[in-house]
Amino acid sequence: MTGGELPVLEVRDLTVSFGALTAVCGMCFSAERGKITSIIGPNGAGKSTLFNLVSGGIRPSAGTVLFEGADVTGWAPYKLIRAGISRSFQITNLFFELPVYENLRLAAQALESSTKSLLPVRCSARARERVDELIEQFDLGEKVHELAGYLSHGEQRRLEIAVVLACRPRLLLLDEPTQGMSHSDTQEIGKVIRKLSGDLSILLIEHDIDLVMDLSDHVVVMHQGAKLAEGTPPEVKGNPLVQSAYLGLSVHAGN
Amino acid sequence: MDTLNPPLSILQAVRRRDHIAHNAWQVFAFLFIGLALAFTLVAAPSGDTFYFRLATEALIYSGLAMSVDLLLGFTGLLSLGQALFFGLGAYTSALVLKHVGPSFWTAMAVTLLVSTAVGIVGGFIAIRARGVYFALITFGMAQVVSKIVYNTRELGASDGIMGIPVIQANFLLFKVDTAQAPAFFLTVLAMTMGLYFCIAYLLRTPFGRTLGAVRNNECRVPFLGYNPQLYKMLAYVLAADMAAFSGALYPMLRGFVSPELMYFAVSGDAVITVVIGGLGTLIGAIYGSVILTGLKSAIGTYTGHYQIVIGVLFMLSVIAFPKGLMGYLSPLVEKWLAGRRENP
Numbered sequence: 137m138t139g140g141e142l143p144v145l146e147v148r149d150l151t152v153s154f155g156a157l158t159a160v161c162g163m164c165f166s167a168e169r170g171k172i173t174s175i176i177g178p179n180g181a182g183k184s185t186l187f188n189l190v191s192g193g194i195r196p197s198a199g200t201v202l203f204e205g206a207d208v209t210g211w212a213p214y215k216l217i218r219a220g221i222s223r224s225f226q227i228t229n230l231f232f233e234l235p236v237y238e239n240l241r242l243a244a245q246a247l248e249s250s251t252k253s254l255l256p257v258r259c260s261a262r263a264r265e266r267v268d269e270l271i272e273q274f275d276l277g278e279k280v281h282e283l284a285g286y287l288s289h290g291e292q293r294r295l296e297i298a299v300v301l302a303c304r305p306r307l308l309l310l311d312e313p314t315q316g317m318s319h320s321d322t323q324e325i326g327k328v329i330r331k332l333s334g335d336l337s338i339l340l341i342e343h344d345i346d347l348v349m350d351l352s353d354h355v356v357v358m359h360q361g362a363k364l365a366e367g368t369p370p371e372v373k374g375n376p377l378v379q380s381a382y383l384g385l386s387v388h389a390g391n
Numbered sequence: 392m393d394t395l396n397p398p399l400s401i402l403q404a405v406r407r408r409d410h411i412a413h414n415a416w417q418v419f420a421f422l423f424i425g426l427a428l429a430f431t432l433v434a435a436p437s438g439d440t441f442y443f444r445l446a447t448e449a450l451i452y453s454g455l456a457m458s459v460d461l462l463l464g465f466t467g468l469l470s471l472g473q474a475l476f477f478g479l480g481a482y483t484s485a486l487v488l489k490h491v492g493p494s495f496w497t498a499m500a501v502t503l504l505v506s507t508a509v510g511i512v513g514g515f516i517a518i519r520a521r522g523v524y525f526a527l528i529t530f531g532m533a534q535v536v537s538k539i540v541y542n543t544r545e546l547g548a549s550d551g552i553m554g555i556p557v558i559q560a561n562f563l564l565f566k567v568d569t570a571q572a573p574a575f576f577l578t579v580l581a582m583t584m585g586l587y588f589c590i591a592y593l594l595r596t597p598f599g600r601t602l603g604a605v606r607n608n609e610c611r612v613p614f615l616g617y618n619p620q621l622y623k624m625l626a627y628v629l630a631a632d633m634a635a636f637s638g639a640l641y642p643m644l645r646g647f648v649s650p651e652l653m654y655f656a657v658s659g660d661a662v663i664t665v666v667i668g669g670l671g672t673l674i675g676a677i678y679g680s681v682i683l684t685g686l687k688s689a690i691g692t693y694t695g696h697y698q699i700v701i702g703v704l705f706m707l708s709v710i711a712f713p714k715g716l717m718g719y720l721s722p723l724v725e726k727w728l729a730g731r732r733e734n735p
């Protein structure tokens with residue numbers, strides 16, 4: 137860790153329960169600015185729930201979320217977006233009956249001042265430029281008129297990331313961006329994510345351990361709603377606790 | 392041909408598509424105005440008032456139908472009680488005209504103030520619920536209010552308010568007498584189409600597009616930076632104002648108002664109108680209203696049970712034209728517009 141600098145995100149003692157199940161329990165970690173921090177853990181460990189807590193999808197029952205030093209615990213998602221936190225979804229969550237272009241335009245609209253919200257959309261020049269950039273970056277040029285629901289799975293996953301980037305967030309939360317993707321598509325997404333980091337701080341949930349070890353600056357391992365371990369990829373890989381909790385996956389990756 | 396044209400940039404292509412779809416609606420809007428003016432020219436010399444009043448009524452109900460389309464077709468909220476605001480507008484306007492003064496503009500202004508206030512209260516109650524619960528709450532609110540009106544002697548109870556004076560609407564350059572059927576028809580036509588163009592404009596702004604996002608996938612909207620509850624509230628209040636605005640014209644046309652204006656039959660007809668005309672097209676609400684009002688009147692001269700005939704026709708039209716009249720016709724016009732552009 138670089139140290140000294142204020143972390144972009146700091147989570148303290150975050151807890152939430154669904155009935156009898158405590159999905160996230162006293163979770164603490166922080167993410168460095170401009171770095172890729174990965175959250176890994178077995179199914180049901182509470183990773184997506186942690187994202188929901190940080191992105192405002194659900195309110196924590198205890199704990200604090202600090203974004204760039206400011207307390208944003210329990211803020212509504214639309215406020216957090218405006219503050220600079222944007223998230224993608226594990227299960228593709230797009231406007232399936234709207235064209236690709238409109239999906240991106242809606243997301244980029246947040247860049248415009250609200251004074252333009254009653255002018256025709258063609259006046260939103262900043263949003264338009266942003267959409268054109270993203271179409272280029274995510275290679276969706278041939279599909280702009282296609283309804284999002286008609287895209288292939290891989291294209292939908294790319295659009296999901298593009299939509300999240302549209303509002304130029306400072307902290308990006310990616311929930312299994314490569315979920316269900318082919319190996320080559322996964323590599324492509326990996327490259328995109330690496331390119332994004334630096335300007336952007338990224339929090340990544342990912343099951344592809346090789347990708348995680350390859351991309352991450354810092355890895356946090358979750359197990360049963362709590363933090364099991366954290367460290368650099370090699371530290372985590374070598375941690376016996378992680379090895380036993382993670383069904384030997386990291387042992388495999390280490391070989 | 393394609394090879395001769397320079398490749399379109401993405402932006403140009405998107406704009407062109409948007410434009411063509413939008414223009415198709417505009418074609419139907421202007422066509423409607425043309426038809427209405429032609430009707431005036433043909434019917435006015437005959438001195439007839441029945442058909443002018445019927446056509447005016449169709450226009451008035453089309454404002455109510457547009458408000459339903461704004462909610463259902465563009466925001467995804469099925470209101471089964473939109474007649475509440477239609478009736479509210481009619482009663483407010485009737486009371487102002489009868490007791491405050493026979494001023495067209497005062498009646499309209501007071502109506503909009505009242506409907507905005509009631510719309511905000513109704514919105515707070517209704518928009519917390521989603522889907523079928525929203526529909527039931529709007530239904531329930533309209534039932535409650537219509538029953539209260541029905542039992543309030545000060546509002547004429549079951550008889551409603553009668554004897555609303557004929558007024559002269561002052562448009563600075565000229566005056567329109569509500570008793571003169573063709574002139575009042577043209578006034579209502581201008582106001583209805585004005586309302587249409589305002590809402591059509593609004594739907595092409597970021598505000599309108601955000602409503603579309605709410606309709607499409609409400610859960611995703613907060614993660615784009617918008618509060619969907621706020622947008623639903625704004626749509627609800629706007630729809631309340633639209634319905635009340637049209638309702639306010641009703642007593643000027645008929646000279647009376649009655650609690651039936653708030654009944655479910657009126658709310659339900661508005662939904663049927665929108666579905667027949669084409670959900671989510673806005674202009675379809677106007678055509679649908681003319682069709683339904685015309686049918687009701689035509690069938691009503693033969694049988695009192697016109698609801699049965701309307702019901703059957705509604706089912707048949709939904710099966711044959713699931714996207715409604717405009718949903719069926721507009722792709723044809725879009726194709727024609729696109730073709731005209733490519734071969735100028």
Ligand SMILES: Nc1ncnc2c1ncn2[C@@H]1O[C@H](COP(=O)(O)OP(=O)(O)OP(=O)(O)O)[C@@H](O)[C@H]1O
Pocket residue numbers: 154157159177178179180181182183184185186226
């Ligand atoms: N809204 C909810 N209501 C009730 N239980 C929930 C809810 N959301 C999550 N859970 C439960 O909380 C636990 C953690 O779920 P979560 O989705 O956070 O896991 P995860 O680490 O993201 O798993 P995966 O790797 O499968 O995505 C699970 O047992 C899940 O069933």
Ligand SMILES: [Mg+2]
Pocket residue numbers: 183184185226
């Ligand atoms: Mg998950």
